[in-house]
Amino acid sequence: MSENKRIADMLGRGKPVLSVEFFPPKDEAGGELIVRTAMEIRESLRPDFVSITYGAGGTTRERTLRYARILKDDCGFAVMPHLTCVGSSRDEIAEIVEGYAAEGFCNLMALRGDPPKGQTDFQPHPEGFAYANELVGFLSKRFPGFSMGVAGYPEVHPEATDAATDIRHLKTKVDAGAAFITTQLFYDNAAFFQFVENCRSAGIQVPIIPGLMPIRSADQARRFCKTLPEELEEALRIAGDDPAALRETGVAWSHRQIRELLDFGVAGVHLYIMNRSGMARDLIDRLRQDGYFTA
Numbered sequence: 001m002s003e004n005k006r007i008a009d010m011l012g013r014g015k016p017v018l019s020v021e022f023f024p025p026k027d028e029a030g031g032e033l034i035v036r037t038a039m040e041i042r043e044s045l046r047p048d049f050v051s052i053t054y055g056a057g058g059t060t061r062e063r064t065l066r067y068a069r070i071l072k073d074d075c076g077f078a079v080m081p082h083l084t085c086v087g088s089s090r091d092e093i094a095e096i097v098e099g100y101a102a103e104g105f106c107n108l109m110a111l112r113g114d115p116p117k118g119q120t121d122f123q124p125h126p127e128g129f130a131y132a133n134e135l136v137g138f139l140s141k142r143f144p145g146f147s148m149g150v151a152g153y154p155e156v157h158p159e160a161t162d163a164a165t166d167i168r169h170l171k172t173k174v175d176a177g178a179a180f181i182t183t184q185l186f187y188d189n190a191a192f193f194q195f196v197e198n199c200r201s202a203g204i205q206v207p208i209i210p211g212l213m214p215i216r217s218a219d220q221a222r223r224f225c226k227t228l229p230e231e232l233e234e235a236l237r238i239a240g241d242d243p244a245a246l247r248e249t250g251v252a253w254s255h256r257q258i259r260e261l262l263d264f265g266v267a268g269v270h271l272y273i274m275n276r277s278g279m280a281r282d283l284i285d286r287l288r289q290d291g292y293f294t295a
């Protein structure tokens with residue numbers, strides 16, 4: 001068992017932090033893939049930390065812990081497990097985090113989560129939490145040694161009535177003890193810059209880490225993003241069904257996005273890699289050639 005470094009401390013050292021996100025695989029083949037990818041990434045990307053998601057509907061409690069352990073103890077990463085309020089009472093949540101603390105973890109991404117499949121509205125557990133700010137408040141009192149991240153939405157959370165209300169809610173998470181914000185993915189930096197400005201005007205001062213995913217197809221991107229910039233739509237149209245051209249379009253767009261974000265002064269970049277290393281490696285190679293993320 002190895003101890004982890006706190007992400008809040010990494011963010012305070014004045015140079016951008018690189019992180020990647022994994023999801024817990026469902027089967028043995030997926031298990032082999034994540035370990036292979038993690039080992040490869042450790043050598044090539046050398047991220048400052050990695051995160052591992054918590055399954056939709058709260059379904060992967062054991063699998064998240066299992067792979068968080070592998071990423072920390074076998075691969076040597078600083079790891080941030082995600083945790084949602086879905087289907088858990090306060091006591092169950094406390095038990096999960098006590099388990100993490102006992103194993104040397106000290107970072108968490110604290111989320112409300114989405115309603116389980118088949119439900120439209122989020123129904124909190126009767127003895128649980130209705131919103132992420134309640135989870136953050138509970139955990140920061142009970143586990144003050146943990147460094148906690150929360151989710152932010154440059155294109156506004158789908159359930160929020162408007163951007164200002166969404167940011168007011170985001171501030172409650174920060175006021176409850178979150179050390180940083182990681183955003184939902186986006187392809188239009190203008191949305192992120194506006195989001196940061198709105199956060200700062202609302203008094204949110206913690207680091208805001210943009211979450212990015214090299215685009216693989218317009219359909220996939222639209223599951224998370226309301227709009228794609230016209231220029232990106234055009235590049236995807238030109239790439240058509242050619243896998244090599246699509247891949248190059250995805251890497252080139254993210255490369256441009258990240259350069260602009262780093263020049264803007266973001267505290268870090270979080271990559272949604274979908275348990276695969278190829279595009280992320282090409283992307284970071286290009287950024288290192290430009291002088292970013294060098295040791």
Ligand SMILES: Cc1cc2nc3c(=O)[nH]c(=O)nc-3n(C[C@H](O)[C@H](O)[C@H](O)COP(=O)(O)OP(=O)(O)OC[C@H]3O[C@@H](n4cnc5c(N)ncnc54)[C@H](O)[C@@H]3O)c2cc1C
Nearest residue numbers: 053054056082111112113131132151157159160166169184
């Ligand atoms: C970086 C990142 C990582 C993620 N990882 C996971 C994961 O591992 N597993 C998973 O299942 N999902 C994950 N998600 C998705 C996330 O669970 C969903 O987007 C979910 O719908 C909202 O979670 P939240 O923590 O942002 O919720 P909240 O911050 O609670 O917000 C949910 C909605 O309620 C509103 N709201 C917040 N507080 C209040 C209040 N006090 N009163 C009224 N309205 C309020 C907000 O404006 C928003 O519309 C992730 C998202 C991001 C951006």
